[in-house]
Amino acid sequence: MTPQTQARKRGFAPVLTAMAAAVLLAACSAPQLKQPDLAVPSAFKESQVPAVQTAADGTRWKQGQPAEAQPRGEWWLAFNDPALNGLIDEATKANANLAVAAARVKQARAIAGVAEADRIPQVGANVGAQRGRASALSLGLPAGSSVPVTTTYQANLTASYEIDLFGRVGNNVSAARSDAASSEATYRSVLLAVQADVAQTYFRLRATDAELETLTRTVGLREENVKVNQRRFDLGDIGEFDLARAKTELATSRAEAIGLQRQRVTTEHALAVLLGKPAASFTAGVSPLLDSALLPVIPAGMPSTLLERRPDIASAQRAMEASNARIGVARSAMFPALALNANGGGVSDTFSDVFKWSSRSWVLGALMSMPIIDGGRNKANIARSEAALEESVGNYRQSVLNAFAEVEDNLAGLRILAGQTAQIDDAVVSARRSADLAQKLYAAGRSSYLDLLDAQRNLASIERSAVQLRGSRAVTTVALIRSLGGGWDGKGTTAQ
Numbered sequence: 001m002t003p004q005t006q007a008r009k010r011g012f013a014p015v016l017t018a019m020a021a022a023v024l025l026a027a028c029s030a031p032q033l034k035q036p037d038l039a040v041p042s043a044f045k046e047s048q049v050p051a052v053q054t055a056a057d058g059t060r061w062k063q064g065q066p067a068e069a070q071p072r073g074e075w076w077l078a079f080n081d082p083a084l085n086g087l088i089d090e091a092t093k094a095n096a097n098l099a100v101a102a103a104r105v106k107q108a109r110a111i112a113g114v115a116e117a118d119r120i121p122q123v124g125a126n127v128g129a130q131r132g133r134a135s136a137l138s139l140g141l142p143a144g145s146s147v148p149v150t151t152t153y154q155a156n157l158t159a160s161y162e163i164d165l166f167g168r169v170g171n172n173v174s175a176a177r178s179d180a181a182s183s184e185a186t187y188r189s190v191l192l193a194v195q196a197d198v199a200q201t202y203f204r205l206r207a208t209d210a211e212l213e214t215l216t217r218t219v220g221l222r223e224e225n226v227k228v229n230q231r232r233f234d235l236g237d238i239g240e241f242d243l244a245r246a247k248t249e250l251a252t253s254r255a256e257a258i259g260l261q262r263q264r265v266t267t268e269h270a271l272a273v274l275l276g277k278p279a280a281s282f283t284a285g286v287s288p289l290l291d292s293a294l295l296p297v298i299p300a301g302m303p304s305t306l307l308e309r310r311p312d313i314a315s316a317q318r319a320m321e322a323s324n325a326r327i328g329v330a331r332s333a334m335f336p337a338l339a340l341n342a343n344g345g346g347v348s349d350t351f352s353d354v355f356k357w358s359s360r361s362w363v364l365g366a367l368m369s370m371p372i373i374d375g376g377r378n379k380a381n382i383a384r385s386e387a388a389l390e391e392s393v394g395n396y397r398q399s400v401l402n403a404f405a406e407v408e409d410n411l412a413g414l415r416i417l418a419g420q421t422a423q424i425d426d427a428v429v430s431a432r433r434s435a436d437l438a439q440k441l442y443a444a445g446r447s448s449y450l451d452l453l454d455a456q457r458n459l460a461s462i463e464r465s466a467v468q469l470r471g472s473r474a475v476t477t478v479a480l481i482r483s484l485g486g487g488w489d490g491k492g493t494t495a496q
Contacts, residue, residue, distance in 0.1 A: 044411060090276070104186070111180070129151065129351070130153075153348055159341070175323075181321075192486050198274050200474075201267060201271045203289065207472075215460075221456060225453075245453060306485065310484075320392045323392040335370060342365075346359035424462065431458050431462045
């Protein structure tokens with residue numbers, strides 16, 4: 001072999017070594033996470049609103065911009081209801097599910113801190129004493145030789161550090177950080193859910209109060225009918241049939257009112273649980289949902305922004321990133337691990353001499369280890385990690401599909417409820433006029449009591465339907481806000 005050939009081979013050696021190292025690093029690193037391909041529509045099918053809307057209190061709702069990291073706004077202020085504001089503030093401070101979610105965030109952050117600790121050398125200290133006697137044979141002495149009892153004292157500092165050759169530590173830290181970010185996004189999702197549940201339960205309670213108010217008026221009207229019919233029966237103007245029907249309708253209306261009271265109590269108890277209070281110690285004041293209550297119009301924004309705004313989607317995104325990083329952790333187990341260790345201190349037969357220079361001892365070491373035969377354990381771990389990533393991708397896709405469906409459902413619900421409300425309002429006006437005319441005709445003896453009863457029943461039914469629609473519109477408005485991920489005009493609450 002000529003000197004030139006030997007020189008060329010020596011020149012190739014560093015290049016080949018670098019290439020081999022690069023191949024190894026690439027083989028054990030986490031794969032590049034590719035965002036799942038989602039067919040995001042250009043507009044919500046049910047969205048037909050202008051870019052900016054203003055509520056009755058001046059609160060402005062506008063199309064959302066991509067802002068997953070922004071704090072969620074105090075969207076409930078748009079309803080301009082001080083009682084609702086107070087209830088949501090109470091729930092934010094005391095709700096049990098929210099406290100559980102906050103505790104999980106703290107756990108995830110602590111686990112991320114544990115993973116971060118592997119990036120720096122681990123240093124410890126130990127001080128101890130040992131007393132014992134070795135056997136004569138272990139010391140190379142004849143059997144039966146007298147071996148004295150010895151006492152040894154020692155004090156040492158230890159240090160260890162893993163050189164992250166193949167990204168095990170780095171990928172583990174990335175996975176833990178993504179888990180913590182996922183927990184924080186889950187906390188925001190629970191927070192939004194609690195706030196929305198409080199608002200929806202509150203509006204259901206107010207709608208029930210409005211229904212009870214309507215039924216109370218109906219009961220009063222039925223009581224007046226019984227009095228009138230009783231007088232006419234006593235005078236012989238009518239037969240017992242009309243009087244019996246009037247009493248029947250009165251009893252039926254009272255029974256309906258009692259049944260609605262049960263519904264109100266159940267709703268009140270549900271609100272107490274959301275506020276973190278015992279049901280027995282919470283009483284909600286009567287506050288009927290009036291038809292003058294103005295609800296904010298919430299624009300849906302652009303569909304693509306929903307992917308950044310929804311906290312549950314953000315949580316699913318972070319879970320994907322954590323699963324991807326854990327593939328790198330699993331792959332790194334297939335390659336060598338290099339650990340550096342150091343130990344230094346003093347050893348003596350008397351404690352006072354342990355810290356003298358003459359008693360010093362130290363050890364430095366490096367240990368490289370790698371699996372040779374593991375029965376396929378590491379390959380199975382890699383396959384499990386890759387399957388976990390596939391699962392998290394599927395969960396992400398499902399979260400996105402659910403989010404779009406919820407928005408479309410609530411937009412359609414508000415549109416349909418608005419049409420129903422317009423028609424029912426017209427029906428209320430007509431039914432009231434009809435009931436008034438029927439009352440006058442009956443009083444003049446120009447129509448039967450059955451005609452009057454039919455008109456009054458129709459009015460009571462339509463008025464209850466109108467009240468129920470008002471409650472449904474309020475509840476669906478909150479549901480739309482929740483499906484859009486909340487508001488972005490104010491400061492929200494984050495886990496501490």
